[in-house]
Amino acid sequence: MPLVPLPEPYDFELSTGRYRAFGPDLANLWHDGGLHRVVGGREVRISAAPGGVDADPLDEGAEPVVRHLLGAPFDLNAFYAFAAADPVLARVVERLPGLRPPLAPDPWEALVTSVSAQQVSLRAAFAVRNRLIAAFGERAEVAYAFPRRERLAEVAPEAIAATGFSGRKAETIVALARSELDFGALAGVADDDVKGKLRRLPGIGEWTADWFLARHLGRPRAWPAGDLGLRKAVSHFYRADGMLAIDDVRTLGSRFDPFQNLSAHYLLTGWLVAARSEVPP
């Protein structure tokens, strides 16, 4: 089988939890113990393997996408050494060994995905986004290719709203698709400038720009301070009671420098796990 090596430790099940926790994601579909995604028009099945993952079929050009999808750019060992100095973070990290946050391989998909999650619960976001994918994406075997930017550039906002997006979000997505901005080129741009360019687009605020840095570009210092889940997680682990204000979360982020992104992912996942085990069935 075609092995894609990943640095140890790596826990495939734990790391792909995002694609199961809030319902299925038709473009990154958990199916029969593996993660299915369309890469270059062909569906690839990714499954756990010693030393990394198996990816089948693994065409030339698919391996970088798979590696990005699985969060290969993150330096987990450096982060673990860093986290050991913070007793609170250390406890969270110890309970999640091998968690390597997945990254959205495509900038367009990352942006639309974040827009879909603005304001609403992730379950609602997944449900609505799946309808967009089914309506405008192309199905391969079990998974769908995420709708292409060129495709959504030519549809009316009303057609997107018909899949469950608010009228405002539907207009945001069409405007994104039609904008002049080269999303791929943002990979070579500094964090603050990426945020500046994205925030000039209608419907894109700081939260969406922060998650683009965190979940697509994998920037080490990305810290979505305005995120409700992160606010709850940080408040849970670093404060006895009450919820921290956004500005307090932003300030607290410097404590994790230069590992804000990994810290955010570990705190969010740790909080999710803790919140689940608190409530008896």
Next chain:
DNA sequence: TACCAGGTAAAAA
């Protein structure tokens, strides 16, 4: 039935 959920922009105060 209400109310909240990984926000944003525009209106009102």
Next chain:
DNA sequence: TTTTTACATGGT
């Protein structure tokens, strides 16, 4: 300048 409101859906 700061605060309030509309937005659409899914889960509880």
